[in-house]
Each structure stands twice: as C-alpha cells, then as structure tokens.
Amino acid sequence: MLKKIPRYYHRFGLPAEIFVEFLKTHKPCDFVFIQTVMTYWYLGYREVIREIKKHWPKTKIILGGPYTKICPQHARNLGADFVWDEINEPAVKRRAKYDPAKVLAGLTRTPTTGVGAKQLPRWELYEKIETAAMKITSGCPFKCTYCVVPLFCDSFSTRPIRQAIEELNFLVSLGVKNIAFYDDALLYKSDEVLKPFLRYVIENKIKISFHTPNALNARFIDEKIASLMVKAGFKSFYLGFESKAGEFQKQTGSKILDNEFADAVKALVATGANKNSIIAYLVFGHPRFEIQDVEESMKFVSNLGVRIMLAEFSPIPGTQDGELAEKYVDMKEPLMHNKTAFPIILLGSEKVNRIKDMCRKLNEQKSKS
Numbered sequence: 001m002l003k004k005i006p007r008y009y010h011r012f013g014l015p016a017e018i019f020v021e022f023l024k025t026h027k028p029c030d031f032v033f034i035q036t037v038m039t040y041w042y043l044g045y046r047e048v049i050r051e052i053k054k055h056w057p058k059t060k061i062i063l064g065g066p067y068t069k070i071c072p073q074h075a076r077n078l079g080a081d082f083v084w085d086e087i088n089e090p091a092v093k094r095r096a097k098y099d100p101a102k103v104l105a106g107l108t109r110t111p112t113t114g115v116g117a118k119q120l121p122r123w124e125l126y127e128k129i130e131t132a133a134m135k136i137t138s139g140c141p142f143k144c145t146y147c148v149v150p151l152f153c154d155s156f157s158t159r160p161i162r163q164a165i166e167e168l169n170f171l172v173s174l175g176v177k178n179i180a181f182y183d184d185a186l187l188y189k190s191d192e193v194l195k196p197f198l199r200y201v202i203e204n205k206i207k208i209s210f211h212t213p214n215a216l217n218a219r220f221i222d223e224k225i226a227s228l229m230v231k232a233g234f235k236s237f238y239l240g241f242e243s244k245a246g247e248f249q250k251q252t253g254s255k256i257l258d259n260e261f262a263d264a265v266k267a268l269v270a271t272g273a274n275k276n277s278i279i280a281y282l283v284f285g286h287p288r289f290e291i292q293d294v295e296e297s298m299k300f301v302s303n304l305g306v307r308i309m310l311a312e313f314s315p316i317p318g319t320q321d322g323e324l325a326e327k328y329v330d331m332k333e334p335l336m337h338n339k340t341a342f343p344i345i346l347l348g349s350e351k352v353n354r355i356k357d358m359c360r361k362l363n364e365q366k367s368k369s
C-alpha cells in the first residue's frame with residue numbers, strides 16, 4: 001500500500017516475542033481491553049488481537065480509543081469481540097451471551113483516565129515511572145476542519161480541581177518527574193482548573209517539568225497564564241499555528257490569527273520562557289496547501305525567534321478536510337491516513353524535502369543566534 005512512499009515503516013512498541021512470552025506464562029484473563037490511538041497503526045492492534053486469540057482463545061477482547069471512533073466499521077473487522085462504541089447497541093447485546101456494558105459497569109474500575117472518571121488511573125502498576133500524561137479538561141470549543149476532536153465530543157468540560165490535584169500528588173508520590181498534558185484545549189476556561197492547578201504547584205513548590213506536546217491554543221496565552229506556566233515548571237510550549245495566511249485560517253476554523261500568535265510568543269518570553277522552548281506547529285501537506293503559504297508562515301514564525309515544527313497532515317475520515325483528501329487517497333484504508341504518506345502523495349517527495357530543508361535551516365539559524 002505504501003510501497004511508493006520513500007519511507008521505512010515499522011510498528012511502534014515492544015518486540016512481539018516479549019508480549020507472546022507474557023501470554024504464554026500467564027493465566028488467561030476473562031477480558032482484555034485494548035486501547036487504540038492513530039487509525040494508521042491498526043496493523044499493530046490486529047497483531048495484538050491475533051496473538052491473544054491464539055494463546056488465550058476463550059478471552060473476550062474489547063477494543064476502544066480514537067481508531068475505533070474514527071473508523072468503527074474497519075475496527076469491527078479486526079477480530080475483537082466487541083468494539084467500545086458499539087457496546088450499547090442492542091444488536092451486540094443480543095449477539096453476546098452476556099451484556100458487555102453491564103460487565104464493564106460491574107468492574108471496580110473502568111479503564112479510563114477521562115475527565116469524568118471517578119477513580120484515578122492505576123499509575124502504581126508501573127514498576128518505575130518518571131513520565132506520565134494527564135488530562136484536566138475534555139473537548140474543545142473550536143471546530144477546525146482538519147480535526148476530529150469536535151466529532152468525539154460536542155462540549156467542553158473541566159475536571160474537578162480536587163481530583164486533578166489528587167492525581168498530581170499521586171504521581172509525585174510515585175517519583176514522576178515529567179507530566180505531559182494530553183488535553184485538546186488545555187487553556188480554554190483556564191480559571192476553572194488550569195490556573196488553580198498551577199497555583200497549587202507553585203505554592204507547594206512541586207518540582208515537576210510540564211510539557212504540552214499536543215499543541216496549546218496560543219489565542220489564550222496572556223502574561224497572566226504565561227507567568228503561571230513558567231513559574232509552575234513548563235519546559236516546552238508547543239503552540240498550534242498552522243499558517244500565517246488569513247484565508248487559510250478562515251477556511252479551516254480560525255482557531256488563531258497571526259497577531260494573536262505573535263502576542264502569545266511575546267507574553268511567554270516576557271514572563272521568562274526560553275525562546276528555544278517555544279515551538280510552533282505548522283500543518284504541512286494539507287489539501288488547501290495552495291493557500292496555506294507554508295514558506296511565508298515559516299519565515300513569520302522564525303522572525304518571532306521561535307522554532308518551527310512541521311506537522312505533516314493526517315487526513316481523518318469524518319472531518320471536512322478528510323473529505324477533501326478523498327480526491328487523492330482511498331480514505332477507507334487507514335494506512336492512507338499516515339502523516340508521512342499524505343504530504344508526499346499530495347506534493348511529491350522533492351517539494352516535501354525542499355520545504356523540510358528550509359524548516360531545518362531556519363531552525364538552525366535560530367539556535368546559532
């Protein structure tokens with residue numbers, strides 16, 4: 001499928017032998033819950049299901065997570081007994097000898113770290129843990145045309161501050177040194193949970209490095225929140241910018257404008273953030289590439305003194321931009337959602353390499369200056 005793409009592909013994660021050895025040396029469980037993330041990682045999920053079925057044939061497998069929500073039809077053919085999103089459908093209940101929703105409800109802990117979860121994740125099950133991920137909000141109020149989050153969740157909510165602090169203290173007690181936020185809109189309504197959370201960290205002199213690999217919306221960064229973040233120990237600030245071009249911003253959801261982005265950088269720097277720790281994501285290989293003006297956008301970011309990271313476009317079924325991508329790839333095949341494939345199919349290797357070179361050079365100039 002991806003033979004024409006000049007990239008090497010491999011599966012993330014443990015070597016298969018370690019997992020198979022685990023299955024062989026442990027008593028079969030009644031249920032196995034599998035979380036998925038990227039749609040185009042499905043070959044890995046299938047491999048896991050196959051091995052479980054082979055070694056633990058009576059075990060029931062339940063599959064959940066973003067891939068099952070984005071590609072429910074595809075997920076149903078992967079070999080699991082149930083897909084989380086279909087778990088409440090009457091047809092599934094009839095097919096099953098038991099009601100899977102009741103089975104899940106009967107478990108003392110549901111396998112969730114969602115903001116609505118009543119109990120904390122079982123972080124203590126790790127033998128040694130230095131880095132963890134947290135979520136203190138759920139959903140996003142924006143509707144960007146390339147993003148599936150608005151389809152996952154039609155409202156925004158925050159986690160009770162007491163519970164967020166409880167999880168933080170639990171992680172600290174386990175020796176965690178780094179926490180990455182996996183929130184989609186961490187800075188939205190920050191008075192409700194983020195600000196009190198950061199004040200707690202500062203007042204209690206908690207020594208944790210915080211990270212935001214899943215882009216922050218720079219529109220919400222002013223000196224107040226920037227100062228709290230810097231003081232609380234944020235070590236990297238990944239900001240979603242995507243493009244400087246007004247028309248592109250307008251057509252894709254207007255989550256941020258260039259002047260707002262520049263103001264956010266100013267606020268971060270003014271409150272003590274190191275410029276090298278500020279990184280702007282620019283979407284790359286988007287179907288509206290013609291109006292995105294990626295070169296000008298890179299220069300704009302570079303002139304602000306911060307680093308650029310090209311976020312290669314992964315087309316997602318169900319989104320508006322996923323529909324645009326149908327012109328170029330078969331969207332029913334999740335491998336074609338791979339972020340390393342789509343930009344090359346759209347623009348060709350030569351152009352992709354040229355733009356990546358330009359990005360590298362601008363970032364190098366930055367680190368020298």
Ligand code: B12
Binds near residue numbers: 032152
């Ligand atoms: C954190 C995150 C990242 C992180 C870490 C990813 C990783 N290695 O795990 C980083 C920043 C690195 C990242 C990178 C990318 N990401 Co990302 N990411 C996310 C994000 C925000 C959260 C995923 C997560 O782990 N959440 C925490 C977990 C606990 O929540 P959850 O999986 O939803 O699980 C809940 C339920 O689903 C349920 N559940 C889950 N599993 C199961 C299983 C069972 C059995 C049951 C019962 C229930 C259940 O319970 C959980 C708690 O409520 C999602 C958006 C989102 N809101 O889902 C995008 C998302 C998955 N990413 C996306 C994209 C586009 C990307 C990039 C391609 C961006 C880019 N252009 O570079 C890259 C790809 C990286 C790669 N290597 O290929 C897309 C998906 C694309 C796709 N085709 O699949 C998403 C959906 C965001 C979007 N904007 O549309 N990402």
Ligand code: SF4
Binds near residue numbers: 143
């Ligand atoms: S602001 Fe971010 S999370 Fe929200 S819809 Fe846009 S890309 Fe998705």
